[in-house]
Amino acid sequence: MASYLVRRTFLMVLTLFGMSVLIFVMLRLVPGNISDILFDAAGFVDPKEKARLERDLGLDLPILTQYWHWISGLVQGDLGFAYVTEKPAIEEIAPRIPVTVKLAVLALIFSVVFGVPLGVISAVRQNTAIDYALRILSLSGLSLPSFWLGLLILMLFVRYFGFIPIYTDPPATLWKELALLSVPAAAVGFRSSALIMRLTRSSMLEVLRQDYIRTARSKGATPGSVNYDHALRNAVLPVVTIIGIEAAFLIGGLIVTETVFNVPGVARFLVEAVIWRDYPIVQNLVMFIAVVVVVVNFIVDMTYMILDPRIKYAD
Template sequence: MMPREGATPETLEAFRHKLGFDRPLMVQFFDFVAHALVGDFGDSIRFKTPALPLVLERLPATLQLAGLAMVMGIVVAIPLGLVAGSRPGSLWDGLARSLGLFGQSVPNFVLGMVLIVVIGVWLKLLPVAGRFDLEGNVDLKRMIMPAFVLGLPTMGALVRLTRSAVLEIRGEDYIRTAHSKGLHPRLVYVRHILRNAAIPIVSVLGVWFGYMLGGSVYVETVFGYPGMGMILAEAVGNRDFTLVQALAFFICLVVVVLNLITDLAYAIIDPRIRYQS
């Protein structure tokens, strides 16, 4: 428990000693690293239990939400960007540019509150909070709105990136050569345009998934979704330092692993890049 305002110097000193704040900074750092490597982040100040199990308990919920948001972004943005890039100036192109602008300009917590009022309260189409139904099972309907809000910036970025990549690739010499050889337009599109457009898309997916993990703090708080973002906001508000450290460590670890996977996928897709053994 954090000492209350007006606590005695003895109480403050005992609290500092318990957390190790009375030791040199470098000693604190290496001690934290040594314990973190074995999964020991200390006890949560608020919950009085080890911080690691609290993080692992919320981790699947956040990964499910971010995964659903990423799927929404890919399913909506990439096909729309491909069509918009192949038909510049069309209605689809205007829709893609509008989605790109809207997705990257509207704050997710503002959009979340609007969706709660309109879709959840007025229209009563979807539940507005939580993760489980009355029987204690994971309810996919409760994840639709927060996943959409969390994935909207990714939709905006992906649709603009896909559209720009297709427009650039369509003007390359090898595309004109493929058409001049009489290849079917669909074959040219799939074999040459689509594959080359996937290179910049894949390279940015890992970065945007990490962005979702950071943005989940606002989205999960607005929708009352019990994931890592919500407990991180609570830990910061309660000054639960050990829990904040554990959550930050795991978020960084997930981002590093995703970036590694992205680099490997990038090397597989682009034959010009091969990592030498």
Template sequence: MYIIKRTSLMVLTLIGVSILIFAMMRMIPGNIVDVLFDSGGYVDEAQKALITKQLGLDKPMPMQYAAWIGGILHGDFGYSFISERPAAAEIVTRLPVTLKLAGLAMLFATIIGVPLGVLSAIRKNSFVDNALRVISISGLSLPSFWIGLLVLMFFVHAFGFIPIYPMGQRTLIQELVVLSLPAMVVGFRSSALVLRLTRSSMLEVLSQDYIRTAKAKGASTFTVNFRHALKNAFLPVLTIIGIEAAYLIGGLVVTETVFSVPGICGYLVDSINQRDYPVVQDLVLLMAFAAVFVNFLVDLSYALLDPRIKY
């Protein structure tokens, strides 16, 4: 029953997002026909009206929305107004790059943020704790694009080249190596957030009676901190990891621009500027689906991590 309710809520959320983005795109001054004729430097009203009709932009908005949603339900995501290729084909070629970048960023944030958060909680108010708090606050305060520019400047100064995304064929390992630098830049902020939340959750759990009991029974420090404390402190950390993962899928616009990564986020900005309605609508709907689906998976994982939780 819980899964049915959450699935219904996901569907309603996606319907609301689709209506919102469809209406907002039509509220932007001008459309694709205006962009095409402005770039050409002349206006032929008859030709303009013909192109508007061919693209279906002369129909009422409810009919345009119904045609778009009906096409999606039948597996037709429309055609890009700019490239005249299927919108799905344009997105599929760029989506894996963004998924790899977001996945690497979250991997970096988790494997760095969680252990350092545990260490900071164990060494409360020590030099290590204070140093980690300074680093985490810096990570939350500094914009990712600014850090990315500093990294590019460092590579130019130290090695004489710019580590931007190169074109050409690569193996999966080579692809991950190329994306590792922008992933670390993006994951620095997420790791700082995970570190802070892990520390606060661990401090709360370490003050519980069962932790003192485990210590009194002679359990090792590793067992107390990682098997007992971290397991019970990890639920809020898992929540923030899920939120950050959903955010990164659609929040890598500036990072992809700085490192010239050909992902869907930079493509979304270009499509908005060009009024490429089908691509923008499909991309935003895809990002919304990723956000609600990740949160759905996080909720289901609660019961696996804590058997006391029942849905």
């Protein structure tokens, strides 16, 4: 187990290094840069002024030097300066990370709390009326775009409550903020819960057909013991995988939801930075998302070892 942890950690670090190189190089391959945007927006026509601007921004340095400055600063907690606002990038990014994390965690909790139990019920009550109703519900969740569902929710709030649950001024307390974020979290979590529900159902049905389940029933085990102690414990591994994937997706996949509900999070800020070609903001936010994805996959692998002791990793 120790050797697996070492190899898995080394692989995680190697993956993050490769992602950092890819992110940095791909941003430089995109046509146009921040100097072109600032130069055109200000109406400059003097190439010497543009060259001076590129020197001030460090864009005239070799790409390897630029990468070294970025990655060494990233390790030390120095994310550079935002070109557009001329503020330290950490001051622009740090306040937005907690907002997106809270929204993603709420959406994930909503997905798991509704997806897993309903998936189990659908599998246990296979081909009954409740199973058909839950399957229709899950298909609806997979079919409805989150931005369209968000707009419907906003219109319903205006119609029946007379206000719109969007993020305007920062909430006074944590509970008010969570209450405000619960609406967009439910909108984006509906799709994730539908995906988890369908995967839980299919995994449970596969396990319920196994011989040891029939043996447990023949020995007089109660339906609850069969369904939860025997079946669910062995069907949960694929569900854990999809929960991990959804957790990583929610961190960077909330762009539309944050825009519809005016949430000042990381995802919406990333789109704004891409439009302005603000390299320090874009590459740091994309790197942040990459770190989240890699770390979540690492946690999922560790969870496998806890949930199923039969899993053995070769040294």
